[in-house]
Amino acid sequence: MSQTFSQLGVSDTFVKALTEQGIETPTKIQEQGIPEILAGKNAVLHSQTGSGKTLAFVLPLLEKLDETKKELQVLIIAPTQELAMQIFQEVKELTKETSFAVEALIGSGNIKRQLEKLKKVKPQLVVGTPRRILELAETKLKLHHLVAIVFDEADRQILDRKSNEDYVQLERKMPGNCQFIYASATATPELINRLSQKVKDPVFLSVNQGIVKNKIEHLFIVGDRRQQIDHLRGIIRNLNITRGMIFVNSLERVKETVEKLTYHGMKVGALSSEQDKFQRADVMQKFSNGDLHILVASDVAARGIDIQNVTHVINLQLTEEKDGYLHRAGRTGRMGKEGTVISLITRHEINKLKKWADAFEIELHEKQYQYGKLTDRNFNEIDNKSSNKQVNEKDVKSAAKK
Structure with missing residues (x-):
């Protein structure tokens, strides 16, 4: 029997926000991921696109945010601007009834404006693209108070040689006690091997096959x-x-x-x-x-x-x-x-x-x-045609002999 979001440890504020979006029942990856991330474990979330991975890491990380601390606590890294903005919109929708300061810092944005904004507002959660986060980290974006970082589409960020350079630099800037979360629709042996070497005691959560068939x-x-x-x-x-x-x-x-x-x-x-x-x-x-x-x-x-x-x-x-x-x-x-x-x-x-x-x-x-229609492949019909063809050939041969 499926658990509810409340039973998984999600607070009433976010349960209400989910209900308003028509989301009432957790998916399998959310059932697995939310408790483990809430417990502070390093995690690898492996499930198909569309299975609810984003909420599986966003919800527990929002629960971890301390509203009283005006400092960056959670960082979510996405490899593309489009994906970063999609995640940011989900976060905004969930936090609209809270006082959390959340911000999107992506490469297409004007960096001067982003720097000016960071002077005035200290975001507690940031969704960004790797290169822009690295640029801002050299000046106004302070990473030393981070409690958790997420690498979405981890396979792309880690296994692609060009993207990996940014990933390595970001990883080096993280505080020693930072929680690492990786999300991916693919989990190749190479990715799992690299994460096993880099991350301390990660839990691997995978529900890929069940989602594909569903x-x-x-x-x-x-x-x-x-x-x-x-x-x-x-x-x-x-x-x-x-x-x-x-x-x-x-x-x-x-x-x-x-x-x-x-x-x-x-x-x-x-x-x-x-x-x-x-x-x-x-x-x-x-x-x-x-x-x-x-x-x-x-x-x-x-x-x-x-x-x-x-x-x-x-x-x-x-x-x-x-x-x-x-x-x-x-x-x-x-x-x-x-x-x-x-x-x-x-x-x-x-x-x-x-x-x-x-x-x-x-x-x-x-x-x-x-004939302009999509129909079931009728193997019996094919067999019958084949049999009829053989019968006709026999009739022809028989007639020829006569």
């Missing part, structure tokens, strides 16, 4: 590459998809897919790594408003962006690694809602997809796209 239908359609765009258009129309994401593996394929779908009158936008923050924000706003029905993105462009109420994820190209399937699948079925993942594959990719499904204990269903 209320998400996993479908696949086998066909030729040249048919896939036509199938894609038909699927979108057939299922009347108005909140969908299409994933490809390159910037060129993003552009090509958007152009082809737009040509056929579909409301499609791109999430591209070459877009600046204003262009990306504009696309997100249009998708949120319903002006766009479909977003086409690569994994690099879409990572770290929290998009609500996506009903369908379509893999126009499979990722190279199985964990990439998790990242994509996690864009739908978020916070217990239903969702569908559809993979358009060739016959050569069937074994790869089925191998991933076995690894994650996912039940795959094959579909076929024929």
Whole structure:
């Protein structure tokens, strides 16, 4: 039986704020993470995108804040500006009835204004991007009173060589008694090994497989590459998809897919790594408003962006690694809602997809796209056709002998 937020140690103020957002029952990662973080343990939270990891670390850290101390106590580091702002908005919503001073310090902001603000207000919780936090730490942002630091999307911050430089510098600036929390949708052996060496007695909390299977239908359609765009258009129309994401593996394929779908009158936008923050924000706003029905993105462009109420994820190209399937699948079925993942594959990719499904204990269903409709693959019909063909061949041979 699921516990309530109150039973996990969340105070009435934050329970009320959650209820106002329609959040009443903790997810599995929240049930595991909140008590451990409240107890002061170093923690690694591993669960799929959309499983509630942000609240799993934000709620217990808000409980740790001391309103009487006008100093920075909690620091949350996100690798991208978009993700940092999403976390900050969640924190703002939860703390609107409190006197906590919370601040977002991200790279796109004017650093002079941020410095001026830090002269006037001493934030108790900061959400920021690594490089900007390091810049401000050289002057007005004091880190020596920190009680906890979070590295969200830890795999990206630690395993990426360029990002790792900022991570190492931040880690060195932390007080000796600081609590370390890492959140990630992927937990590779390399990441776990590094964290085991760097962090004292971390607890590893993982609920990834249960989330992947929960209320998400996993479908696949086998066909030729040249048919896939036509199938894609038909699927979108057939299922009347108005909140969908299409994933490809390159910037060129993003552009090509958007152009082809737009040509056929579909409301499609791109999430591209070459877009600046204003262009990306504009696309997100249009998708949120319903002006766009479909977003086409690569994994690099879409990572770290929290998009609500996506009903369908379509893999126009499979990722190279199985964990990439998790990242994509996690864009739908978020916070217990239903969702569908559809993979358009060739016959050569069937074994790869089925191998991933076995690894994650996912039940795959094959579909076929024929005559403008998406239907169940009818194996009996195929067998009957094959049998009839054999019978007809026998009849022909028999007639020839006569």
